[in-house]
Amino acid sequence: MIQLNKRFDETMLVLPATLFLILFSIYPLIFSFRLVFFKWFLNKPNPPSFIGLSNIQNVLLDARFWNSLKVTLIILLIAVTIETLAGLFLSLLFRDKVYGKRIIISLLMIPIMISPMVIGIIWRFILNPEIGIANYILKMVGLQPLIWLGDIKYALSTIILIDIWQWTPFLFIIFLSGMQGISPNLYEAAEVDGASEWGLIRYITIPMLKPIMYIGILIRSIDSFKMFDLVYILTRGGPVNSTETASLYIYKTGFNFFNMGKASTMSYILLIIMTFLIQRFIGKKEIV
Amino acid sequence: MFKLKNLPILLLLSFLILSVFSSQLLAAEKIVINEMMFSGAAQEVLIEQAKRFMEENPDIEVNITWVDYASLHEKMMTELVGGTGRYDVMAAITDFMPEFIGGGYLEPLDSLIENDPPEGWPDDFPDSLLRYQKDADGKIYGLPWWDGPVMFYYRKDLFENPQEKENFQKEYGYELNPPMTWKEFLDIAQFFTRDTDQDGTVDFYGAVQGARQGGQNLVYDVLLMFFTNGIEILDENFKPVFNTEAGAEAIQFYADLMNKYKVSPQASTTFDVPESGDFFLNGNCAMHWNWAHIAGFAEDPEKSKIVGNCGYSLMPKGENGSNKSLISYWTYAIPKASKNKEATYKYIKFITSKEMDKLMVEYYGQPVRLSTWNDPGFVEKYPFFPWIAKTHEDIGVVPQVPEFTQINDVLQITASKVIAQQADAKAALDEAAQMVEQIMREQGYYD
Numbered sequence: 001m002i003q004l005n006k007r008f009d010e011t012m013l014v015l016p017a018t019l020f021l022i023l024f025s026i027y028p029l030i031f032s033f034r035l036v037f038f039k040w041f042l043n044k045p046n047p048p049s050f051i052g053l054s055n056i057q058n059v060l061l062d063a064r065f066w067n068s069l070k071v072t073l074i075i076l077l078i079a080v081t082i083e084t085l086a087g088l089f090l091s092l093l094f095r096d097k098v099y100g101k102r103i104i105i106s107l108l109m110i111p112i113m114i115s116p117m118v119i120g121i122i123w124r125f126i127l128n129p130e131i132g133i134a135n136y137i138l139k140m141v142g143l144q145p146l147i148w149l150g151d152i153k154y155a156l157s158t159i160i161l162i163d164i165w166q167w168t169p170f171l172f173i174i175f176l177s178g179m180q181g182i183s184p185n186l187y188e189a190a191e192v193d194g195a196s197e198w199g200l201i202r203y204i205t206i207p208m209l210k211p212i213m214y215i216g217i218l219i220r221s222i223d224s225f226k227m228f229d230l231v232y233i234l235t236r237g238g239p240v241n242s243t244e245t246a247s248l249y250i251y252k253t254g255f256n257f258f259n260m261g262k263a264s265t266m267s268y269i270l271l272i273i274m275t276f277l278i279q280r281f282i283g284k285k286e287i288v
Numbered sequence: 289m290f291k292l293k294n295l296p297i298l299l300l301l302s303f304l305i306l307s308v309f310s311s312q313l314l315a316a317e318k319i320v321i322n323e324m325m326f327s328g329a330a331q332e333v334l335i336e337q338a339k340r341f342m343e344e345n346p347d348i349e350v351n352i353t354w355v356d357y358a359s360l361h362e363k364m365m366t367e368l369v370g371g372t373g374r375y376d377v378m379a380a381i382t383d384f385m386p387e388f389i390g391g392g393y394l395e396p397l398d399s400l401i402e403n404d405p406p407e408g409w410p411d412d413f414p415d416s417l418l419r420y421q422k423d424a425d426g427k428i429y430g431l432p433w434w435d436g437p438v439m440f441y442y443r444k445d446l447f448e449n450p451q452e453k454e455n456f457q458k459e460y461g462y463e464l465n466p467p468m469t470w471k472e473f474l475d476i477a478q479f480f481t482r483d484t485d486q487d488g489t490v491d492f493y494g495a496v497q498g499a500r501q502g503g504q505n506l507v508y509d510v511l512l513m514f515f516t517n518g519i520e521i522l523d524e525n526f527k528p529v530f531n532t533e534a535g536a537e538a539i540q541f542y543a544d545l546m547n548k549y550k551v552s553p554q555a556s557t558t559f560d561v562p563e564s565g566d567f568f569l570n571g572n573c574a575m576h577w578n579w580a581h582i583a584g585f586a587e588d589p590e591k592s593k594i595v596g597n598c599g600y601s602l603m604p605k606g607e608n609g610s611n612k613s614l615i616s617y618w619t620y621a622i623p624k625a626s627k628n629k630e631a632t633y634k635y636i637k638f639i640t641s642k643e644m645d646k647l648m649v650e651y652y653g654q655p656v657r658l659s660t661w662n663d664p665g666f667v668e669k670y671p672f673f674p675w676i677a678k679t680h681e682d683i684g685v686v687p688q689v690p691e692f693t694q695i696n697d698v699l700q701i702t703a704s705k706v707i708a709q710q711a712d713a714k715a716a717l718d719e720a721a722q723m724v725e726q727i728m729r730e731q732g733y734y735d
Contacts, residue, residue: 041731042369043387043690129555130567150500150557152708236358236502239557240704255362257694 035264042258055265065266067241068249069273071156075245076224079163084217086164087171088209092201094172095179109173111166120233123162124149127234152239159231159243163224171216178212179205218281225274246270319631320349324364325379327354328562329581330434330618333651337639340647344638348631357504361693368393373625376632380430380621382420387690388621389423395622396427400633406431407642412657416680420688421619430619431640435654437615437679438512439583439672441568442466442575444599446480455479466601468611470516470541473575473604477551480574493573494551496564497542501704503560505578507686507696510703512577512614513538515684517606521695522687526733528724531717538606540713543706557707569594577603580679583672584652591652600675602682612682617656691727698723 036055040048059065090108094101111119126132127148135145148158186204195203206213228247231237237244237252250270254263325334331354338350353375355363364378368388380388388394401409410418413432421430446452447464456464460475467473477494484492498505514521514530517538523529545552552573559567561579568576569585569592576582585591586598602611620636622629638644645655649666654676660666667673686692702720705711711719728734 043365043391044731045391129553129558147554147557150555152710236500238501238700238704240501240708240710241701252697255366256697258365 032264033268035261036268038261040260042260044258048261051261055261056269058262059265059269064241064244065246065249065269068244068246069270071242071244072225072227072246074156075160075163075227076221079160079167079224080217080220082160082164083168083171083220084213086168087175087216088206088213090168090172091175091179092205094176105173105176108169110169112170116166116229117233119162119166120230124234127158149235150239152242155235155239155243159234162230162234163227166230167220167223171220174212174216175209178209182208214281218278221281222274222278225270225277318347318349319628320351321376321628321632321635322374323350323352323377323379324360324367324375325352325354326357326360326381328357329579329585330379330653333648333653334639336651337644337647338635340644341635341638345634348635350635358502364388368623368625371623371625373623373627375623376626376628377636378621378623379433379618380421381436381616381618383616383686383692383696385421385429385619385621386688386692389421389429390690393624394429395624395626395629396423396429397431397622397633398427400629401428404633404637406637406640408657408659412642412659414656414658414677414680416615416683417617417656420617420685421621430621431636432617432656433620433636433640434618434648435615435656435676436579436581436617437676437683438508438577438603438613439580439675439679440466440575440577440601440603440613441582441586442599442601443571443573443594443597445594445597446574447599466599467575467604468602470604470606474545474549474551477545477575478549481551490550491572493553495545495575496559496567496573497545497552497556498559498561498564498578499542499546499556499703499707500558500560500563501700505559505561505564506700506703508614508616509542510539510699511684511686512603513542515612515614516603516609518609522689522724522728526689526728528721528728531714531721533714534606534608536712536714536717539703539706539717542703543709543713546707547709557704580654580672580676581652583675584649584654584670586672587670588652598672600672602675602679610682612684613679615680615683615685689728691731694727695724698727 035048037050037052038048039051039054040046094105098104114122127134129135129145129147129150132148134148138145146154149155182205186208187200190200190204226247227245228251231243231245231248232251235243237248246266247270250263250266253259253266323338325331334352338352342348342350360381361384364380364384365387367375367378368391371393380394417432417435418428421432422428447466453464456476456479459479462472464476464479465472467476473495479494480492481490481494482492483490497509499509500506511521514535517534519530519532519535519538521528521530546554546556553567556564564576565578565582565585567573568578568582571593583598583600587595589595592598603613605611620640622632622636626632640656642657642659645657645660646663646666648655649660649670655661658677661673661677687695689695698720702716705716706713
């Protein structure tokens with residue numbers, strides 16, 4: 001009897017969370033997966049109609065989808081690489097006592113504390129070809145002003161630069177925290193053995209920091225893969241879809257064109273690709 | 289057992305509970321109309337109109353949710369499809385109407401109008417502002433509120449300057465007047481594109497465009513280039529017919545204004561409606577085309593550096609085209625799911641009344657009534673009014689199909705490709721035509 005009561009109590013305690021999970025995670029997942037096999041335009045009165053694998057075929061043959069994936073991967077590879085290197089550099093710079101360290105670190109943290117939408121709006125003003133400060137500085141030093149976000153030659157690079165500016169502090173602070181955890185004895189022993197500054201970094205700091213670095217890179221990679229807000233605010237994917245990320249194209253398909261079947265299909269294909277890449281990344285590393 | 293020391297806490301709690309519920313009780317006596325409206329040029333005048341309505345109708349409260357244009361279609365559509373009834377009224381632009389009406393999401397207003405017609409209904413409204421919110425059976429789904437023809441603007445002070453006129457005549461062999469053709473437009477644009485401060489860079493342009501891909505304006509510019517060159521978008525069987533040689537030349541000309549002739553700033557690829565309008569209003573170019581609100585803004589000293597110097601004309605035309613402009617106007621529509629249809633109709637009848645239409649003018653807005661357009665006092669004070677009526681004489685509209693959002697996307701990418709010199713104009717239009725045909729086929733138009 002006491003056991004029955006205990007089981008009942010346990011069930012009642014987890015029931016609200018379970019119901020929440022079913023309603024807001026599991027059911028939407030099942031519903032959205034089902035849509036992969038249906039043609040459904042949300043803005044039309046016609047109900048969803050079963051079309052088998054047509055959505056999958058449509059997406060796999062859609063050059064625009066593959067272009068958006070290419071754009072996403074370019075941003076991921078370039079931005080995350082530079083953020084990692086810059087974050088490492090900054091953390092090496094600030095790991096020891098530096099005058100004004102706390103204030104400088106606080107200022108460096110500002111970009112990651114601001115909403116990406118606000119970041120986009122601020123940079124739209126900075127990069128305004130007519131009145132923006134970026135072109136003002138270029139003109140001051142005798143260079144030609146650029147159409148940063150409206151020229152196909154520069155738009156993607158500009159997005160990547162802004163992403164680097166925003167998220168390098170994130171990796172910096174993670175790496176810095178990781179460095180605080182490395183035992184000073186290791187460095188002392190290495191110095192006694194005559195190790196140079198570079199030797200200390202190469203043979204002690206980086207190897208000890210690797211697990212933290214991999215986690216930071218993984219988190220940033222997942223974030224970059226989902227990039228939406230920055231491109232939505234700054235370029236809407238233009239010019240000529242040169243900055244259209246996969247997330248943005250999925251959004252347009254689902255919420256501009258209301259083609260829910262295709263949008264759902266693209267989401268799952270993206271999920272499969274992302275899962276595969278993460279598995280490949282985790283498999284080789286000592287993260288877990 | 290009740291203790292005296294608990295009394296202050298109990299009193300405070302009671303006060304808090306009463307405060308919360310008293311506001312609910314008071315609110316329950318009022319009908320609340322929730323409105324979704326785009327945040328832009330019309331904001332100030334609508335706030336004033338809603339305020340005056342509430343003063344005259346103290347039992348009705350109007351809450352307005354402002355949405356930026358880029359998100360408007362998505363937010364309206366999801367509300368309408370969801371049938372939430374969260375919004376009682378939406379400012380629905382005619383671009384969206386085929387989709388909203390075709391989906392059965394809006395309440396037909398015919399019986400409401402029959403019982404309680406708006407002032408001057410329907411004769412006080414031009415036919416061109418009553419056409420695009422109706423279904424195939426003629427049922428009406430929205431009252432027109434904010435007009436939106438695209439008008440052509442030019443710097444009157446420059447065009448009337450005797451020295452400029454003389455120099456232009458010498459160089460081009462004809463009199464400097466507002467251009468009636470694209471050839472004249474180009475001549476004039478090239479004439480006025482100048483480095484006024486002799487620093488080696490052009491700082492005054494012949495014209496400016498709103499050519500940002502993904503924005504509001506680019507598709508309208510594409511349509512205008514087609515219309516003024518006598519090109520249609522879809523034929524009577526919904527097949528795309530814009531990918532002709534003439535269509536390619538029109539789009540190429542549009543791109544060449546920036547790239548080849550350099551009479552429009554390269555920054556135009558980052559400009560949408562507000563930025564290109566501001567560029568003209570700040571006195572940076574000689575000519576521009578944009579929605580009619582620019583006409584009002586040009587005379588507002590807080591918004592314009594060219595007050596008193598803005599002239600108005602018709603869109604230039606191509607060889608085989610006409611001075612045809614484009615219209616997209618805002619109507620007030622009631623979602624079927626609204627729970628306050630009668631109060632909402634009272635509201636939209638008020639804000640589209642003669643008095644409110646005249647108020648629109650005071651806020652440099654775009655009135656929709658013939659009585660306002662022809663009011664002698666307004667014509668004297670706002671010289672662009674007769675031009676609004678003239679523009680309406682030859683006017684086109686976006687393809688009236690629910691698939692316009694997708695067609696819009698295709699046309700924008702196509703124009704952007706030609707502007708970025710990534711594709712030949714004819715090849716780009718052929719590809720666009722294939723994509724539009726695929727979109728229409730997918731929706732069963734050719735079955």
